[in-house]
Amino acid sequence: MAPFLHLAHVNVARGENIVLHDINLTVNTGEHIAILGPNGCGKSTLIKTITCECYPLVQPETKISIFGRERWDLTELKKRLGVVSAELPGKPTLSTVGRDAVLTGFFSSSTLWPNLTVTEAMRTRADEILHQIDAVPLANKPVGEMSAGQQRRIMIGRALVGSSSAAADEKQMLLLDEPSNALDLAAQADLRDLLRRLAQQGTGILLITHHIADIPPEIDRILMMKDGRIIADGPKSDLLTAPRLSDLFKTEVHLTQKDGFHHAW
Numbered sequence: 001m002a003p004f005l006h007l008a009h010v011n012v013a014r015g016e017n018i019v020l021h022d023i024n025l026t027v028n029t030g031e032h033i034a035i036l037g038p039n040g041c042g043k044s045t046l047i048k049t050i051t052c053e054c055y056p057l058v059q060p061e062t063k064i065s066i067f068g069r070e071r072w073d074l075t076e077l078k079k080r081l082g083v084v085s086a087e088l089p090g091k092p093t094l095s096t097v098g099r100d101a102v103l104t105g106f107f108s109s110s111t112l113w114p115n116l117t118v119t120e121a122m123r124t125r126a127d128e129i130l131h132q133i134d135a136v137p138l139a140n141k142p143v144g145e146m147s148a149g150q151q152r153r154i155m156i157g158r159a160l161v162g163s164s165s166a167a168a169d170e171k172q173m174l175l176l177d178e179p180s181n182a183l184d185l186a187a188q189a190d191l192r193d194l195l196r197r198l199a200q201q202g203t204g205i206l207l208i209t210h211h212i213a214d215i216p217p218e219i220d221r222i223l224m225m226k227d228g229r230i231i232a233d234g235p236k237s238d239l240l241t242a243p244r245l246s247d248l249f250k251t252e253v254h255l256t257q258k259d260g261f262h263h264a265w
Contacts, residue, residue: 002068003049004029004173004204009061012045019045020056021228023137029067029173030204034215034236037225038249043208046225047177050206051083078108082159086178088151094144096153098135101143102126102228105158129157132201133194149187152179153194160203173204180214190218192261212245217260224248 004025020042022042024046027033037043048054049064052074056062066072068078082105092111093101099111103126103152107116130136137154143151180188186187192214199205199218207219215222215236222239224232234240240262245253256263 001091003030004031004063004067006063006065006198007049009059010049010056010062010064011059011062012049012056014054018057019228020049023049023230025223025230025233027173027204027206030202031221032199032205032207032216033221033222034053034207034219035211035225036210036212036245036248038210041225043225044177044254045228047175047206047208050175051081052077058223075108079106079162080172080173081175082156082162083175084152084155084159084177084179086181088148088182089143089155094142096143097140098143098157099123099130099136099140102129102156102157102161105161118136125160126157129161132160132198133157147187148182149184149190152183152187152191156194156198160198173206174198175206175208177208178210179207180209180211180238188213210249212240212255212262212264214219215240215262 003026007023007025010023011018014187035043045054096111103112103118103122106122130139133153133156138150138154143154180191196216196218220236222236223230242253242255246265253264
């Protein structure tokens with residue numbers, strides 16, 4: 001099975017500033033990883049590079065491959081690569097009901113525009129996803145009437161809907177950029193339970209966060225980023241410690257653990 005992602009000597013500029021420096025990273029398909037770092041360290045730019053929203057500087061030593069391929073039709077790639085951003089849905093998604101919002105994941109659209117053709121197979125797949133994420137009661141509820149936690153759940157369903165279960169090497173990777181933003185404590189707990197279940201079902205997870213409590217027990221590999229560089233990459237037991245986090249965030253961090261989750265303050 002080809003790795004989900006291989007980056008070699010990747011440098012990325014945004015405007016006139018280089019924000020990612022010599023990134024070297026391999027992520028296996030189905031792997032569970034958390035990327036930690038302070039605000040502005042380059043975490044979100046790394047996600048945008050993986051999803052081809054940002055492109056690396058052209059240099060002889062630079063290489064990028066996703067699912068073993070160096071070139072993709074982005075519409076095809078999005079069927080294998082689900083992305084959930086920190087932002088909650090905007091218009092016109094807010095006027096769309098839950099099932100239709102999930103269906104938009106097939107088209108990477110904000111709503112089901114009249115020119116889009118939804119097949120019966122797509123509807124069946126959307127219903128499967130609603131069951132998978134425990135969102136069946138939201139199927140006919142407008143997204144704008146949902147709580148922030150319910151909206152995030154539907155956006156995860158939207159990201160998952162295009163994935164294929166036909167073969168092991170077609171498992172989808174789910175990329176989450178600060179997914180607990182704007183969620184209250186109950187919604188955060190629901191989100192963590194959902195991520196645990198997806199990980200246990202075999203969905204690969206690449207989680208970007210600076211909230212230590214967001215990292216479910218199923219994630220066992222940690223990347224630490226600082227000033228646009230990966231400064232550490234290793235097992236959670238080695239890196240998720242108070243001294244390493246204190247050094248990363250440049251403040252004194254205290255750490256405790258309960259039920260497989262770590263909590264920092």
